[in-house]
Amino acid sequence: MSAAADRSPQAERRDEGLRFYQTGTFAVGGRLLAEHQRTVQSQPRRPSSLTKGHRACQGCGEALGARYALDAALRAAGGRLIAANATGCLEVFSSPYPESSWQLPWIHSLFANAPAVASGIAAALRAKGREDVRVVGQGGDGGTVDIGLACLSGMFERHDDVLYICYDNQAYMNTGVQRSAATPPGARTATTEPLGGHPGNDFGQGKSAPLIALAHEIPYVATATVAELHDLEAKVARAMEIRGPRYLHLLVPCPLGWGSEPSETILIARLAKESGLFPVFEAIDGAIHAVAKIRRQVPVREYLRRQRRYAHLFADGGREDVIDRLQAAADRNIVRFGLLEGSAPLAGDLLGAPAPGELDDLSGAQAP
Amino acid sequence: MSERPFAITLEVGSSRANHTGSWRSERPEYVRRMPPCNAACPAGEDIQGWLYEAEAGGGGYHSAWRALVAVNPLPAVMGHVCFHPCEEACNRLALDEAVGINAVERFLGEEAIRRGWEPPSPAQPSGRRVLVVGSGPAGLSAAWQLALRGHHVTLRERSKQPGGMMRYGIPAYRLPRRTLDAEIERITALGVQIECGQRVGSLAYALQEGAFDAAFLALGADVAHHIDIPGATAARVIDAVAFLHATAEGQAPVLGRRVVVYGGGDTALDAARTAARLGHGAGSLPAPQPLAGAPGAQEDPGGEAPPAPQEPVVVYRRTAERMPAHPQELAEAREEGISFRWLSTIAAARGERLVLERMRLDEQGMPQPTGELEELPADCVILALGEEPDLTPLQGLDGVIGEDGRVAVNEAMMTARPGLFAGGDLIAQERNVAVAVGHGRRAARSIDAYLRGFAMPGEEAPEPVAFADLNPWYFTDAPRQVAPKLARIRRQSTFEEVVLTLAEDSALYEARRCFSCGSCFSCDNCYGVCPDDAVLKPGPDGSPYAIDLDYCKGCGMCAAECPCGAIAMVPEQT
Numbered sequence: 012m013s014a015a016a017d018r019s020p021q022a023e024r025r026d027e028g029l030r031f032y033q034t035g036t037f038a039v040g041g042r043l044l045a046e047h048q049r050t051v052q053s054q055p056r057r058p059s060s061l062t063k064g065h066r067a068c069q070g071c072g073e074a075l076g077a078r079y080a081l082d083a084a085l086r087a088a089g090g091r092l093i094a095a096n097a098t099g100c101l102e103v104f105s106s107p108y109p110e111s112s113w114q115l116p117w118i119h120s121l122f123a124n125a126p127a128v129a130s131g132i133a134a135a136l137r138a139k140g141r142e143d144v145r146v147v148g149q150g151g152d153g154g155t156v157d158i159g160l161a162c163l164s165g166m167f168e169r170h171d172d173v174l175y176i177c178y179d180n181q182a183y184m185n186t187g188v189q190r191s192a193a194t195p196p197g198a199r200t201a202t203t204e205p206l207g208g209h210p211g212n213d214f215g216q217g218k219s220a221p222l223i224a225l226a227h228e229i230p231y232v233a234t235a236t237v238a239e240l241h242d243l244e245a246k247v248a249r250a251m252e253i254r255g256p257r258y259l260h261l262l263v264p265c266p267l268g269w270g271s272e273p274s275e276t277i278l279i280a281r282l283a284k285e286s287g288l289f290p291v292f293e294a295i296d297g298a299i300h301a302v303a304k305i306r307r308q309v310p311v312r313e314y315l316r317r318q319r320r321y322a323h324l325f326a327d328g329g330r331e332d333v334i335d336r337l338q339a340a341a342d343r344n345i346v347r348f349g350l351l352e353g354s355a356p357l358a359g360d361l362l363g364a365p366a367p368g369e370l371d372d373l374s375g376a377q378a379p
Numbered sequence: 380m381s382e383r384p385f386a387i388t389l390e391v392g393s394s395r396a397n398h399t400g401s402w403r404s405e406r407p408e409y410v411r412r413m414p415p416c417n418a419a420c421p422a423g424e425d426i427q428g429w430l431y432e433a434e435a436g437g438g439g440y441h442s443a444w445r446a447l448v449a450v451n452p453l454p455a456v457m458g459h460v461c462f463h464p465c466e467e468a469c470n471r472l473a474l475d476e477a478v479g480i481n482a483v484e485r486f487l488g489e490e491a492i493r494r495g496w497e498p499p500s501p502a503q504p505s506g507r508r509v510l511v512v513g514s515g516p517a518g519l520s521a522a523w524q525l526a527l528r529g530h531h532v533t534l535r536e537r538s539k540q541p542g543g544m545m546r547y548g549i550p551a552y553r554l555p556r557r558t559l560d561a562e563i564e565r566i567t568a569l570g571v572q573i574e575c576g577q578r579v580g581s582l583a584y585a586l587q588e589g590a591f592d593a594a595f596l597a598l599g600a601d602v603a604h605h606i607d608i609p610g611a612t613a614a615r616v617i618d619a620v621a622f623l624h625a626t627a628e629g630q631a632p633v634l635g636r637r638v639v640v641y642g643g644g645d646t647a648l649d650a651a652r653t654a655a656r657l658g659h660g661a662g663s664l665p666a667p668q669p670l671a672g673a674p675g676a677q678e679d680p681g682g683e684a685p686p687a688p689q690e691p692v693v694v695y696r697r698t699a700e701r702m703p704a705h706p707q708e709l710a711e712a713r714e715e716g717i718s719f720r721w722l723s724t725i726a727a728a729r730g731e732r733l734v735l736e737r738m739r740l741d742e743q744g745m746p747q748p749t750g751e752l753e754e755l756p757a758d759c760v761i762l763a764l765g766e767e768p769d770l771t772p773l774q775g776l777d778g779v780i781g782e783d784g785r786v787a788v789n790e791a792m793m794t795a796r797p798g799l800f801a802g803g804d805l806i807a808q809e810r811n812v813a814v815a816v817g818h819g820r821r822a823a824r825s826i827d828a829y830l831r832g833f834a835m836p837g838e839e840a841p842e843p844v845a846f847a848d849l850n851p852w853y854f855t856d857a858p859r860q861v862a863p864k865l866a867r868i869r870r871q872s873t874f875e876e877v878v879l880t881l882a883e884d885s886a887l888y889e890a891r892r893c894f895s896c897g898s899c900f901s902c903d904n905c906y907g908v909c910p911d912d913a914v915l916k917p918g919p920d921g922s923p924y925a926i927d928l929d930y931c932k933g934c935g936m937c938a939a940e941c942p943c944g945a946i947a948m949v950p951e952q953t
């Protein structure tokens with residue numbers, strides 16, 4: 012599963028040939044792939060941690076993302092994994108009493124406290140000397156970025172041995188699409204109703220949970236989408252090799268809240284990344300280590316126009332000014348994270364190590 | 380009551396009790412759609428199907444070849460001479476370059492010869508007897524298909540050896556006879572009797588005398604069109620098919636030093652290239668000589684200089700862009716030093732010279748005379764002005780020859796006379812080996828139905844899969860460092876006679892470039908992307924997936940993310 016697994020030069024050459032065909036990097040599996048190139052999802056007997064019969068909407072990105080991520084984590088943990096879940100769609104659609112879709116030990120407590128519950132489980136396991144059992148905490152963007160942030164920050168700074176996964180669908184979906192601090196500018200939600208005829212979320216608000224996690228300098232922070240399974244599985248596998256707090260931020264389109272076609276969930280996640288609006292990166296010990304390059308760049312318009320939450324930007328003559336600002340935000344990401352082939356993340360940004368000059372400035376400022 | 384915790388009334392159960400399939404208004408269905416390469420192949424090959432087999436490498440080549448010869452008994456021949464319209468239709472063109480279908484076909488055909496792969500076994504003998512006249516690709520293809528279906532086939536051929544234009548037209552430098560012989564041998568190994576040196580003079584008589592239940596006519600078209608060149612002696616004018624035929628039999632005629640070929644089709648180019656190979660002329664072409672007395676005319680310098688050796692010259696009345704020959708043939712001819720006199724017709728012969736008249740193209744692109752004349756030295760003229768079939772054996776068969784003097788067939792390839800079928804150059808507008816093989820196969824299917832008393836199958840033409848029906852995200856384009864290699868492979872399929880058959884690794888690599896348009900190629904995408912875990916992967920790799928309709932909510936993600944358009948969403952009946 013890990014793309015970084017050792018390979019012989021012959022295997023490398025064969026893969027080169029295979030890439031022409033289609034497989035290896037993008038499709039889920041393929042009859043011609045070597046075992047090490049196959050995803051967990053392609054296995055005939057994958058764990059399916061979130062099994063069928065759940066009540067998520069048609070085409071739910073969160074349901075898909077949870078199975079992708081937890082199956083990979085289960086595989087990495089040798090099947091010994093406990094999950095603590097925040098309140099939200101993922102919890103509600105998977106566990107209407109007395110049914111459960113979970114095929115691993117799973118607990119739900121409150122909206123705000125999933126990171127703390129996970130921390131507690133990790134502490135208990137440590138006390139019992141059961142370090143073979145691993146822990147995942149998970150929740151939606153509301154449960155993570157807003158109400159659960161204090162618990163999450165505590166989990167990070169205490170260095171608890173938990174992988175926390177945020178399923179980011181950019182609003183409070185379960186209660187009817189209210190704005191969260193992860194709702195992007197320009198997007199309409201039930202709580203960004205027109206004040207002066209502009210129903211989109213404001214610019215200049217909200218926060219980035221991955222960058223907040225990064226600022227804690229925890230051992231592992233990564234973003235991913237449901238559109239790139241190989242990347243996602245490799246990141247989960249890498250995170251599971253590490254002990255201590257780890258954070259994975261997974262973009263999961265929501266057909267209901269975004270007003271998109273259920274069949275286009277993966278396409279939309281892909282366009283979010285390919286437009287630069289959602290940077291996909293990986294950071295180790297507080298510094299960006301790798302970014303997923305844009306493969307077939309698209310203007311943000313291609314991403315926006317498929318979602319009714321942005322319909323007001325295209326209706327009645329359109330709001331080119333807003334679209335331009337969103338494009339500018341994507342362009343900024345592209346430069347800041349070095350998303351184009353051949354470019355590198357900006358040095359001196361908060362994400363990487365400070366540039367040498369900046370270091371001097373800092374030490375100068377500290378001198379009396 | 381079991382021991383449940385206080386206030387808990389229900390046993391915890393799995394969500395599998397909840398059949399979310401009832402939410403669905405559309406269901407995904409696995410389909411097989413027509414790939415554009417298959418739709419474009421005149422022989423009717425299932426190209427996507429055999430490429431899929433070949434992709435596996437190793438034992439996959441054998442199954443690929445079996446799939447190939449189920450349709451076409453001449454894959455190695457085709458790999459050498461086919462003009463591959465499939466590659467022009469290939470969806471991969473929209474991403475980088477077409478899959479090198481023809482080169483892979485040639486690899487598989489040659490691999491079969493090299494390894495001596497056996498023909499498939501024929502069906503139970505039907506007890507029915509079919510006469511096939513003509514052993515070109517049309518006749519051989521029909522004979523193969525009929526024999527596979529258990530019918531007894533007698534194939535009569537006028538020439539000394541079988542193969543038709545593949546042996547006596549297409550020059551050996553483009554199609555090694557060893558390849559042709561090996562593929563024909565396999566057809567006889569299936570039980571087809573080929574009787575060479577047996578011209579069928581009267582079909583009516585042959586049918587009656589042999590008590591045949593049906594017949595397939597594949598006489599080809601080899602009666603050359605002639606024109607009279609005033610002043611030319613018959614000894615110095617020869618037609619291209621006769622010239623190529625004689626050369627193929629090892630009896631190349633003496634043409635003289637300066638050969639002029641008249642015509643603009645592939646046959647003209649083959650004749651010129653063959654003449655060049657026979658050593659008629661070498662070196663560069665002298666400038667055209669304006670006629671004595673015409674404006675700008677110069678005196679002939681006289682006989683003092685040694686006669687300049689000369690490559691064959693092709694004279695054609697229109698331009699290079701408008702010549703019917705395939706562009707790649709033209710390029711190869713040019714590479715070999717053949718020269719061209721465009722916009723020219725032969726008006727007369729005068730001693731050792733031809734008088735050419737310059738043409739100009741009118742608005743319709745038709746050549747019109749200009750009255751301007753020039754001369755071209757020539758010892759011999761090869762006429763390549765088209766051919767027509769010899770229909771004399773069909774005399775006395777009512778209605779088979781139409782009022783336009785041609786043999787007409789219906790959808791099932793049957794002539795006006797029940798039980799008498801025809802195909803190949805004899806009836807075709809487009810004359811090539813692939814069309815002939817396709818006709819032979821279609822006719823054989825019809826003959827089989829006719830003999831068994833079934834309805835004759837029509838040829839349905841489903842809409843081919845377009846590039847827009849695929850999900851191209853999953854296909855990678857050629858990384859820069861590999862692109863030159865690609866170009867080399869393309870060249871190999873184009874200049875067949877110059878370059879050897881593809882090496883195994885290149886053939887495998889080409890096969891794996893196929894998108895598998897319209898058919899599942901087992902990439903596991905549908906199995907992976909379903910948010911409801913409702914796609915089943917029951918068998919080993921390569922066996923079909925299934926939709927668990929108890930849980931499928933009909934979101935359509937599997938169909939959207941299928942790289943090759945092999946899943947359709949169909950409305951549920953409510």
Ligand SMILES: Cc1cc2nc3c(=O)[nH]c(=O)nc-3n(C[C@H](O)[C@H](O)[C@H](O)COP(=O)(O)OP(=O)(O)OC[C@H]3O[C@@H](n4cnc5c(N)ncnc54)[C@H](O)[C@@H]3O)c2cc1C
Nearest residue numbers: 513515516517537543544548579598599803804810811812
């Ligand atoms: C010079 C030349 C080059 C060509 N190059 C190519 C090429 O590169 N690629 C391509 O696809 N196509 C090419 N073609 C066209 C291709 O060869 C023909 O379209 C194809 O061979 C037609 O097949 P057929 O079976 O209909 O006829 P033919 O191949 O012409 O076979 C007809 C056979 O019937 C026999 N016959 C005729 N009358 C009788 C009779 N009364 N009794 C018994 N036998 C009889 C003939 O002897 C002959 O063997 C070329 C043709 C020529 C002339």
Ligand SMILES: Cc1ncc(C[n+]2csc(CCOP(=O)(O)OP(=O)(O)O)c2C)c(N)n1
Nearest residue numbers: 098099100122151152153154182183184185
């Ligand atoms: C303390 C508290 N406040 C509010 C709620 C109601 N509530 C349940 S889920 C939810 C929104 C969840 O949003 P998010 O975390 O983004 O998950 P999603 O449903 O979008 O996946 C809210 C507001 C609650 N359960 N508890």
Ligand code: SF4
Nearest residue numbers: 067068071100265267
């Ligand atoms: S509302 Fe959105 S997140 Fe919730 S189940 Fe539906 S699609 Fe999934």
Ligand code: SF4
Nearest residue numbers: 416469470893894896
């Ligand atoms: S990609 Fe493959 S299936 Fe599609 S047209 Fe080309 S050869 Fe045929």
Ligand SMILES: [Mg+2]
Nearest residue numbers: 151152182184
């Ligand atoms: Mg949410």
